Amino acid sequence: MIFSPLTILWALPIVGGFLALALRSGKRAGVFSIALSLISLAFCALLPWREGAALAVTGPAWAYGIHYALSMDGLSWVMCLLNAFLTVIALVSSLGEERSAGYWAAFLFLEGALMGVFLASDLFLFYVFWEVVLIPMFFIIGLWGSANRKHAAVKFFLFTFFGSVLMLLGILALVTLRHRATGVWSWDMQGLQGVATGPAAWAIFAALTVGFGVKVPIVPLHTWLPDAHTEAPAAGSIMLAGVMLKMGVYGFLRIAIPIFPHLSWRLLPWLAAIAAINIIYGAFCALAQSDLKRLVAYSSIAHLGFCLVGVFSRTVEGLAGGTLQLINHGLTTGALFLMVGILYERSHKRGIRDFGALFGQAPWLTFFFSFSIMASIGLPGLNGFVGEFMSLAGAARVLPILAVAGVAGVTLAAAYALPAYQLVFWGDRGPSSVSSHVTDLTVREQALLWVLCLGMLYIGLHPSGLLSVITPATKGLAL
Amino acid sequence: MSAAAVGGLLAPQMVLAAGLLGVLGAGMAAFSPKFIKSLMILAILGAFALAFGAHPGAGDALVGLDGLGFSWQLVFYAAALPLAFLMVAESEVAPALVLGSLLGLGILAVSANLLMLFIGLELMSLPAYLLVARSRGGAKTSVEAAIKYFFAGGAAGGLFLLGLALYYFTQKTMSFAGPGGFGAEAGIALMGSAALFKIGAFPLHFWLPDVYEASDPELTGFLSTALKAGGVLLLMRLAALSPAGAFSRALPWFGAATMIFGAVLALKQERLQRLLAYSSMAHAGNIILGVGAWAALGASPAAAVAVFFYLAAYLFMNNGAFSFLKATGAKTRADLHGLGARNPKAAAAFAVLLLALGGVPPTAGFLAKLLIFWAAFKAHLYIPLLLAALGALLALGYYLALLKDLYFEDAPAQAPALEPGRGLAVLWTCAVPAAVLGVAPWVLTYMSRLLAL
Numbered sequence: 001m002i003f004s005p006l007t008i009l010w011a012l013p014i015v016g017g018f019l020a021l022a023l024r025s026g027k028r029a030g031v032f033s034i035a036l037s038l039i040s041l042a043f044c045a046l047l048p049w050r051e052g053a054a055l056a057v058t059g060p061a062w063a064y065g066i067h068y069a070l071s072m073d074g075l076s077w078v079m080c081l082l083n084a085f086l087t088v089i090a091l092v093s094s095l096g097e098e099r100s101a102g103y104w105a106a107f108l109f110l111e112g113a114l115m116g117v118f119l120a121s122d123l124f125l126f127y128v129f130w131e132v133v134l135i136p137m138f139f140i141i142g143l144w145g146s147a148n149r150k151h152a153a154v155k156f157f158l159f160t161f162f163g164s165v166l167m168l169l170g171i172l173a174l175v176t177l178r179h180r181a182t183g184v185w186s187w188d189m190q191g192l193q194g195v196a197t198g199p200a201a202w203a204i205f206a207a208l209t210v211g212f213g214v215k216v217p218i219v220p221l222h223t224w225l226p227d228a229h230t231e232a233p234a235a236g237s238i239m240l241a242g243v244m245l246k247m248g249v250y251g252f253l254r255i256a257i258p259i260f261p262h263l264s265w266r267l268l269p270w271l272a273a274i275a276a277i278n279i280i281y282g283a284f285c286a287l288a289q290s291d292l293k294r295l296v297a298y299s300s301i302a303h304l305g306f307c308l309v310g311v312f313s314r315t316v317e318g319l320a321g322g323t324l325q326l327i328n329h330g331l332t333t334g335a336l337f338l339m340v341g342i343l344y345e346r347s348h349k350r351g352i353r354d355f356g357a358l359f360g361q362a363p364w365l366t367f368f369f370s371f372s373i374m375a376s377i378g379l380p381g382l383n384g385f386v387g388e389f390m391s392l393a394g395a396a397r398v399l400p401i402l403a404v405a406g407v408a409g410v411t412l413a414a415a416y417a418l419p420a421y422q423l424v425f426w427g428d429r430g431p432s433s434v435s436s437h438v439t440d441l442t443v444r445e446q447a448l449l450w451v452l453c454l455g456m457l458y459i460g461l462h463p464s465g466l467l468s469v470i471t472p473a474t475k476g477l478a479l
Numbered sequence: 480m481s482a483a484a485v486g487g488l489l490a491p492q493m494v495l496a497a498g499l500l501g502v503l504g505a506g507m508a509a510f511s512p513k514f515i516k517s518l519m520i521l522a523i524l525g526a527f528a529l530a531f532g533a534h535p536g537a538g539d540a541l542v543g544l545d546g547l548g549f550s551w552q553l554v555f556y557a558a559a560l561p562l563a564f565l566m567v568a569e570s571e572v573a574p575a576l577v578l579g580s581l582l583g584l585g586i587l588a589v590s591a592n593l594l595m596l597f598i599g600l601e602l603m604s605l606p607a608y609l610l611v612a613r614s615r616g617g618a619k620t621s622v623e624a625a626i627k628y629f630f631a632g633g634a635a636g637g638l639f640l641l642g643l644a645l646y647y648f649t650q651k652t653m654s655f656a657g658p659g660g661f662g663a664e665a666g667i668a669l670m671g672s673a674a675l676f677k678i679g680a681f682p683l684h685f686w687l688p689d690v691y692e693a694s695d696p697e698l699t700g701f702l703s704t705a706l707k708a709g710g711v712l713l714l715m716r717l718a719a720l721s722p723a724g725a726f727s728r729a730l731p732w733f734g735a736a737t738m739i740f741g742a743v744l745a746l747k748q749e750r751l752q753r754l755l756a757y758s759s760m761a762h763a764g765n766i767i768l769g770v771g772a773w774a775a776l777g778a779s780p781a782a783a784v785a786v787f788f789y790l791a792a793y794l795f796m797n798n799g800a801f802s803f804l805k806a807t808g809a810k811t812r813a814d815l816h817g818l819g820a821r822n823p824k825a826a827a828a829f830a831v832l833l834l835a836l837g838g839v840p841p842t843a844g845f846l847a848k849l850l851i852f853w854a855a856f857k858a859h860l861y862i863p864l865l866l867a868a869l870g871a872l873l874a875l876g877y878y879l880a881l882l883k884d885l886y887f888e889d890a891p892a893q894a895p896a897l898e899p900g901r902g903l904a905v906l907w908t909c910a911v912p913a914a915v916l917g918v919a920p921w922v923l924t925y926m927s928r929l930l931a932l
Contacts, residue, residue: 062920063927128840128918135839138879142887150887154879161839161875165868168849172856 004057005047006070006119009080010129012040013087014112020105029101033108034091040111041084049077056121065175065185069122074473075323078466079118079243079250082330086242087111089448090235093338096345096444103144107235110136114243118250123171123187126255127164133244134160137236145231146344152224152231159224160214167211167251170204174259192259205263208256209271215248216304218274219281226285229297230350234341237293241300241337242330249307249326253319257311257477264312265479271312272395272402278305279409286416293340293350295420296333299376302409303329309406310391318394319474320467325387327466328375328459332384335372335452339365342445347434352420355438356429362440366425368449373421375456377413383459488536488544491526491552492585498522499578506571519574520563523581527556530585535932540654543591546780546930551712553929554790555584558705561798561905565697565805573613576606577701584709593643593653593670596713600639600677603709604632607702614694624686624693631686635676642669655720668726671717677710678763681737688744691756697902699752700801703759704794707766711790714770715783722778730771731855731863738764738870745877749812754877755800758836761874762793768860768867769851775858781931784923785850791926792843792916796835799909803829806902815881817890825903826885828910835913837878838871843916850923 016036020029049055049072059068072080091107113136116129134157142153171187178195179185196204214221225245229237257264264271282301289295303325310322342365344350359366375382378389388410396403429435441449459466486493498519505515530552535544559581568574583602590596612625642665647653649662657663672683679687691699718727741760748754769786776782807825809815819826835842848871855864916922 063923064920066920124920128845131840131845135834138882139886142883150883153887154876154883157879158872158876162872165872169852169856169864169868172849172853176853176856 006055006057006072009044010112010115010119013108017105017108020108021101024101026098026100029104030095030099033104037088037091041088044080044084066124066187067122068125070119071121072119074469075253076118078327078470079246080115082327083111083114083243086238086330086334089334090238092448094235106136106140110239117247121189123189127168127171131164140236141228141232144233149231152227156224156228163211163214166207170207173204189255201260201263205260212248212251212256216245219277222301226294226297230293234337237337238334242334245300245304246326249311252311265314268312272399275305275308275312276402276405278308279406283409283412283416290352291350292352296336296340300333306388306391309395309402313394313398314477314479315394315397316475316478317390319477320471321387321390321394323470323474324466325391328383328387331452331455332372332376335449339369343438346439347437349434352423353430355424355435356427356433358425358435358438361435362438364441364446368453371453373417377417378410381460383456386460386463485538485542488538488542488589491530492582494522494525494529495578495582495585499575502571502575502578512568512570515571515574516568519578522578523556523559523563530556538591541592541595542589544589546932547783548588549932550787550929551708552585552588554708554794555705558794559701561802562697562701564905565802565902576610580606584705587709587712596716597639600713601636603706607706610698611690611694614698621693624689627686628690631676635673639670639673642666659721664721664724667717667720667724671726674710674714674717675733678707679760680733680763680767681740684760687760688753688756692753696801696804700798703797707763708790711766718770718774719778722774727774731768731860734764734768734771735863735866737767738867742870742873751804751809751811759797761870764870765851765867768863769854772854772858772860781927783930784927785854787926787930788850788923789847792847795909795913796832796844799832799906799913802902802905805900806906808899812884815884816888819886821890825906828906830882830885831910831914833878833881837875841918843913846917
């Protein structure tokens with residue numbers, strides 16, 4: 001049956017997006033969208049899924065073995081939950097500004113399409129959702145972004161489309177090769193293991209790696225990211241960093257590694273090198289930034305490197321830690337982008353040296369920023385530590401040098417994050433400082449940040465809650 | 480086969496011919512232009528209905544209807560409807576020319592013989608030259624473009640005849656089933672170049688940008704969908720004569736070159752119709768690649784679904800885009816600035832069409848490209864396939880640029896007034912199928928059934 005809870009999970013936001021457009025007035029659409037996103041969050045949280053994909057839908061075959069097929073396991077569930085949760089945060093954080101109905105609708109479309117990506121178990125459907133995600137984000141960046149938004153939006157779309165086209169060729173190759181081997185046309189994600197051998201396998205794996213890698217993003221396919229993250233409105237950056245980057249790692253977990261378990265293991269040194277370069281390169285780039293938002297953007301490249309380290313290590317703890325780190329990064333970077341957005345909204349500046357001594361002016365902001373920065377650099381007791389530790393522990397078992405690079409990355413994270421934090425909140429105010437424009441958080445903003453920071457604390461103190469959901473879904477990939 | 484049965488095959492063509500005579504007669508009897516236009520629309524609708532209800536059959540030595548001809552006829556008549564609705568008809572001349580061109584396309588569809596193909600080819604083209612010359616009130620540039628078009632078309636016709644002569648000389652027949660051999664290959668190559676001329680494939684495209692730019696927008700829509708589909712059918716008939724021949728094997732490369740060339744040049748255009756002209760070259764490249772893959776896979780009519788779907792999707796996408804130009808009067812990219820805010824409904828429809836033309840899921844354009852790529856993959860055409868992927872990326876570049884103009888650029892302080900025409904209804908009628916056909920793969924099952932008739 002097509003009509004199942006899973007269909008509702010992705011279709012509800014999309015239908016809601018059209019309704020929000022129909023409301024016309026930005027105010028009404030905003031209230032409606034937030035209500036709808038809360039409903040979808042509750043719906044997602046309460047879904048009665050069970051491990052082993054008990055919750056799955058397969059529609060009738062369309063043509064050429066294309067099915068409408070969705071399924072949900074622990075991995076899908078946490079990603080959907082993250083998506084629904086950050087959508088609520090992003091939408092509520094936008095309440096302060098006058099926004100048109102289209103703005104709210106775009107976020108709902110984005111949420112629905114992302115749900116589809118995390119639910120699809122048919123490659124055709126997966127690709128459709130994967131691409132549809134680009135459309136609302138293109139408009140979010142291009143219409144509501146800051147000064148250089150037009151360039152950033154087009155660059156973002158073209159870069160990811162480049163990866164997607166290669167990925168599509170890879171998918172087509174897999175489907176065609178399966179047909180040659182079995183005589184059956186099918187786009188099912190399952191059962192593709194072993195259909196490609198020899199050079200074809202290498203080529204397909206490379207195409208998939210580029211396709212997913214653009215999204216992660218892996219260096220050197222990352223150049224769209226700083227522009228897109230910096231130019232997007234704060235809520236857009238939250239969704240971009242919080243959920244959309246995760247699509248890439250999800251693709252590795254869901255498609256590339258399950259289909260090529262041996263090849264991806266043989267390529268471990270190369271994949272590990274990619275992850276290590278991400279960590280070190282992202283950190284060094286972040287070190288060189290004078291724009292606070294750009295700094296957070298580059299730090300995302302480094303953080304996603306940790307996720308890749310864990311995933312590529314193919315150990316139980318590495319896979320679970322890498323996946324957990326996806327959630328962690330969503331919370332911490334979401335909070336950081338939210339606060340940088342608040343600073344920008346009040347002062348129209350983002351430079352690290354444009355501020356100084358914010359502590360006295362905005363104690364709550366200082367508190368939450370300190371909290372999030374600590375989580376981001378991996379302070380024990382908060383979420384980042386758990387994810388990074390598990391990823392590196394996994395890496396240390398298979399490739400110790402990778403763990404060494406990771407630890408260097410942890411140190412570098414402190415090196416780029418703390419000085420910036422120190423300058424903005426405790427440093428001296430320069431002659432051009434705009435700190436005096438910054439007022440403290442409103443109740444609404446505090447509420448959002450409480451939720452995010454309590455989430456970080458919860459995962460830090462009780463990681464087994466989420467890990468008990470993630471591990472069963474990812475341990476099958478461990479060697 | 481009896482004469483009556485052949486007559487049954489030709490029912491749509493007879494309706495078109497009757498409509499043509501009726502339009503001319505009504506013009507002489509000084510009926511109102513409105514009436515004449517309605518008569519034309521009625522004739523096209525009638526032809527479509529009859530074509531839809533036709534029963535394919537072998538016919539005689541000259542005409543016959545197979546699944547390919549059956550399906551293509553539907554594309555031809557449907558692609559003429561936007562022009563029929565949007566054209567400005569002050570007299571009987573333009574409607575008569577449209578019906579004449581359609582009659583040529585109809586003959587092309589039922590041809591079972593190379594000579595009939597030639598007649599169809601010429602009959603579809605001759606009225607088109609005149610329609611181009613009459614565009615924009617007979618402006619100088621339009622007449623110039625028409626002359627260019629005429630000479631290019633004449634050269635194509637000459638090539639076709641030359642190839643036909645060679646074919647007949649070596650094969651002793653003008654039917655599709657000759658014994659083959661070098662003479663046949665050479666003849667097919669010459670006739671095939673005529674088809675490539677008509678489609679506007681690189682390097683035989685030089686007439687295309689000028690003609691597409693100088694015509695009225697709705698006419699360009701017709702030229703780039705209906706007449707192009709005619710050229711594609713011609714190409715497929717010729718490729719099917721020798722699916723593994725040199726000409727068929729060269730087609731994917733022509734396709735890839737056309738695509739890259741059109742896409743690169745479209746990137747640089749400021750004038751919208753010229754941009755869409757080059758972009759239609761890029762699409763033609765995809766289609767030619769699809770024909771090449773189809774031939775490499777054995778050229779069975781039922782396997783032509785990729786090309787058929789592409790043309791059907793393109794019919795909506797491109798006619799929609801040109802009816803947007805007609806409806807808003809936009810001529811340059813600067814005219815688009817801020818249109819998203821000034822004219823949100825038309826802009827939204829155009830945005831959908833642009834995404835479809837760019838091949839972004841879930842639109843029809845995506846599925847169309849996917850099917851072509853897939854066919855190329857099955858036919859082991861890996862390098863043309865990679866070039867096509869590159870072309871798709873380049874193409875997205877200019878469609879996104881147009882989206883950027885529509886929504887992200889602010890309108891200039893004193894925006895030049897546009898001259899909006901009619902066409903919003905046609906625009907939406909085209910935009911909706913372009914938007915949703917991509918997630919309706921069951922359409923493909925239906926199309927395969929039609930092709931296998």
